[in-house]
Amino acid sequence: xxxxxxxxxxxxxxxxxxxxxxxxxxxxxxxxxxxxxxxxxxxxxxxxxxxxxxxxxxxxxxxxxxxxxxxxxxxxxxxxxxxxxxxxxxxxxxxxxxxxxxxxxxxxxxxxxxxxxxxxxxxxxxxxxxxxxxxxxxxxxxxxxxxxxxxxxxxxxxxxxxxxxxxxxxxxxxxxxxxxxxxxxxxxxxxxxxxxxxxxxxxxxxxxxxxxxxxxxxxxxxxxxxxxxxxxxxxxxxxxxxxxxxxxxxxxxxxxxxxxxxxxxxxxxxx
Ligand code: G3P
Ligand code: MG
Numbered sequence: 001x002x003x004x005x006x007x008x009x010x011x012x013x014x015x016x017x018x019x020x021x022x023x024x025x026x027x028x029x030x031x032x033x034x035x036x037x038x039x040x041x042x043x044x045x046x047x048x049x050x051x052x053x054x055x056x057x058x059x060x061x062x063x064x065x066x067x068x069x070x071x072x073x074x075x076x077x078x079x080x081x082x083x084x085x086x087x088x089x090x091x092x093x094x095x096x097x098x099x100x101x102x103x104x105x106x107x108x109x110x111x112x113x114x115x116x117x118x119x120x121x122x123x124x125x126x127x128x129x130x131x132x133x134x135x136x137x138x139x140x141x142x143x144x145x146x147x148x149x150x151x152x153x154x155x156x157x158x159x160x161x162x163x164x165x166x167x168x169x170x171x172x173x174x175x176x177x178x179x180x181x182x183x184x185x186x187x188x189x190x191x192x193x194x195x196x197x198x199x200x201x202x203x204x205x206x207x208x209x210x211x212x213x214x215x216x217x218x219x220x221x222x223x224x225x226x227x228x229x230x231x232x233x234x235x236x237x238x239x240x241x242x243x244x245x246x247x248x249x250x251x252x253x254x255x256x257x258x259x260x261x262x263x264x265x266x267x268x269x270x271x
Pocket of ligand 2: 045047119
């Protein structure tokens with residue numbers, strides 16, 4: 001199984017900025033996304049949930065105390081309230097004008113050929129309406145094959161696959177299964193991957209021994225570890241055959257892996 005041309009055409013591992021260039025700007029923000037592309041990342045990873053009024057919001061936390069200093073429940077709050085919250089001051093006072101983005105707004109900044117890993121957030125059975133709405137938004141893009149939809153939650157990925165099954169192949173996006181060491185054995189060994197139907201496995205970096213990577217690759221999966229911020233670790237993982245990286249430090253990783261960035265695309269914000 002492969003992720004498709006946009007993820008493989010460079011002939012080297014792709015670099016996705018985790019929540020944007022989140023070591024240098026507020027996570028999942030317009031600035032973090034713009035900075036990631038300016039630093040030569042191939043794209044970004046971002047998190048999505050559906051808010052109380054139904055819009056798809058780019059955000060990691062379900063409760064916004066950390067990001068906005070207020071105990072707002074994202075899944076209950078309407079977009080009319082969420083859109084006014086300051087989600088940058090927690091990072092640094094100079095980012096006090098940072099606001100949450102809708103997925104559609106983020107994609108306006110992340111134009112083709114930028115790669116975008118959309119992580120569906122949700123515990124248990126998750127929000128059943130989230131995958132279908134995300135599928136609608138992504139399939140309307142000029143290049144839906146540049147999206148990679150991932151989740152820790154197999155139920156959300158199955159729903160996303162079902163929603164995509166109603167589309168022509170040219171409108172579909174690949175899927176990836178996230179897992180980490182703290183999960184139960186079936187999840188952290190990716191045993192459910194065949195049932196979910198994914199092209200890639202996204203293990204936390206602490207699970208990435210060379211033998212594990214070889215095993216996942218032998219099962220036919222592209223391997224996309226997170227979060228890889230150390231150049232030496234990235235080089236070892238590259239040698240082990242990973243397909244791409246998710247990192248908080250795209251500039252550092254990009255330079256360690258491929259030399260200084262040389263922008264040859266028109267993916268910069270506003271282009
Ligand atoms: O997609 C990789 C990573 O984002 C998963 O964990 O909690 O940062 O969304 P988290
Ligand atoms: Mg994420």
